[in-house]
Amino acid sequence: MSTKTEEDWKVVLTPEQFRVLRQKGTERPGTGEYNKFNQKGVYHCAGCDAPLYVSDTKFDSNCGWPAFFDSIPGALTKNVDVSHGMERIEICCKNCGGHLGHVFKGEGFPTPTDERHCVNSISLKFKP
Secondary structure: OOOOOHHHHHHHOOHHHHHHHHOOOOOOOOOOOOOOOOOOOEEEEOOOOOEEEEHHHEEOOOOOOOEEOOOOOOOEEEEEEOHHHOOEEEEEEOOOOOEEEEEEEOOOOOOOOOEEEEEOHHHEEEEO
């Protein structure tokens, strides 16, 4: 896990990245850079550059955020999130603890895992 303080993060992240990655915010649906993005490559954490997802696991779920059916093994931590009056699984970068989004299971998407990792674009950095 990263040894950066919140003040350190404020220096290296934009205000919106800080709000999402460090304060567990959410970008507005349909506004993210990678929502309808389909190039081949790897999605990295925007905070620490750790690889998180390969493009072959990205799919169009029409949810308004980038969706992936699986992560790179060992890249994420998962936490129970009971905010907003429901129970969800929060996903964070294992390397720096940055908030990425949430995992939803059993929605019936035709993917190998039947999971939807709903990730904020601003939490990601794509590399071809």
